[in-house]
Amino acid sequence: MMHGTPPPDAPGRGLLIVRNAQSGTAVIRPDPAPVLEARLPEARVHMLGEGEDMADVVSRAVDTDDPPVVLGVYGGDGSVSRMAGLARRFDRPLLVLPGGTFNHFARSAGIEDVDAALDAFDAGHSIEVSAIEGAANGGESFLALNAVSVGSYPELIDDREKYRPRLGKWLGGVVAAWQTMRGAEPLVIVRDGRRAKVWSVFVGIGRNDPQRVATMQREELERAILDVRIHHARGSRVRAVAFLAFGRRTAAVLRALRLMPPREDVERLLVSEFEVSVRPAPGHPAVFVHDGELVEPGGEVFTLRCVAVADAVRVYAPPSEG
Template sequence: MLILRNSRSGTAVIRTDPAELFSERLPAARVHELGDGEDLADVVDAAFAGGDAPTALGIYGGDGSVSRMAGLARRHGVPLLVMPGGTFNHFARSAGLEDVETAVEAYLARDTVEVSAMEVREGEGEPVLALNAASVGAYPELIEERDTRRRRLGKWLGGIVAAWRTMRTAEPLDVIRDGRRARVWSVFVGVGTNDPKRVATMQRENLEDPVLDIRIHHARGTRLRAIASLAFGKRTAAVLRAVRLMPEKRDVERLLETGFAMTVRPGPGRPEVWVHDGELEEPLGEEFTLHFTVIPAALTVFAPRPR
């Protein structure tokens, strides 16, 4: 097995270095730490080009790294070991992988699950694999704002400042689907059915459900509610709902589909961005079209069996 460590993931969280665990429990694994400017795909493809190709891939990192490694595992037809090393670790939590030890135990027991995913294609470009969700609107703007402050303020404080600024400056955008235009605060396209009360479906609730759960937050409410809708923690969302800061039910349209497409028009002066599994993309041009397709049983992931 080839394990890649992304040292740039999860810098806002203090956790134990897993190097000793890898050495003791996975002595036959090749462990590679990504260096500055080193591309994850280049390392993996080089390993498969050699004479001793790995029979499994492992990733210690955040959701963006996990998503990219999932695409590579699917490409090379090998199972994936996911070890939480990021800040939120949405996919790892959905898979019951709360820590590295649990993930390693699943690997050693050869416990696996077939995971559905989705491919997202921007225009006529190459599709990318997403495990959790993709979004346009207020959430990508918040991520872009946070990333500009991350180096100076850190991820958590940068996120707070970004949320405050986005709450003051966010504007709706136009999306066109099936020939109809809608003015929206955000659109989330998640993998698998999710909590119907949520708008920001960043963490999936099951691994196998081959459906896209789409939430379209129409721009009828206030900017404050638009930002409050981005709360993806159950407790936070419950508190915001209790104080009536979450969007009204009639303002959020829900669709369950196996495929979905939309053209996005951010408007003058607005950032042309979208995000998938925490990874920010910046299209060229004043508008862009995104195509989403669910992929049943997209890859095999080592995970504890449900009890």
């Protein structure tokens, strides 16, 4: 049984909010502290220290005489997905306060800013959200609210993290995209006994725009189905990176310039579960990404398994306009 919500006469009581100070450093946005203090005076707000683990913070809070009944997070998609996994583990609803660079999940849920999230929380309006439960090499599972990917995008993230300390996230991303485009090589995947060379594999949750390859921002919140895009390595390196255009307008421009991969190069699957064995090209890292978080599972070859989970976590969100 899902735990309850804080009493309406005590704004914020029973709510634990964890802030990730490292989220959203590539964009300028106001400090949320004054808003949280004004609207949720009785909430507990914990700023993550360097090297501090969110799971440890939440576990300690839950294991007290006055445990939180709602878990909140201020941060980007990686922080949100980690807290979503903890909310599911401890059977608590989730308050998402967008504080990252892209905020893909928050935008999908109609949560444009902190005030919108708090309005939904005050009104008690929530929705049961589906998610991806994944694991690499049969290890510890993780929860993803947007997508899991192997191939060009994880390599771009890997390169960006190398440049980030020196150039920052935005400029580091530009340099990483250039490096990825110059050095992109297909990786080999094996699925259901079939071998293929591909530029990338994206596993999203819920049906997404069929015209796109990089389904980083979901279009459905409730449907428990995996929308898989496999970009077969039949085109150029430019196309291998051009498909990473996340925005509709950017994708439209690239499509007009004939830089997006043709439809026959992209295989789409709508399945409840998906398993693939991945062998990167020689000299390329064995990595994957879930909700912007880079993971190195170890070994030259790894197996990635994803399962669609219905009603994975209850999230406070504005009512849908539809």
